[in-house]
Amino acid sequence: MKIYKLGEEILRKKCVPVAQVTDEMRALFDEMFETMAAAEGVGLAAPQVGIAERFFVVVADDDVRRVF
Secondary structure, three states, X not given: OOOOOXXXXXXXXXXXXXXXXXXXXXXXXHHHHHHHHHOOOOXXXXXXXXXXXXXXXXXOOOOOEXXX
């Protein structure tokens, strides 16, 4: 996945709430975790990968993957 950075227009889009968590969304979460790890990050928001929905993934100090 491409990570969009500060100043890119896509980051200015208004995000919508997540309507329902589906198997497709779970696969997306996994892909975001992989992208975040490859970038050596600790968190990644949906808009940063071009998705205009209100959620983010994070790995905290306990190494547990979480989606908010």
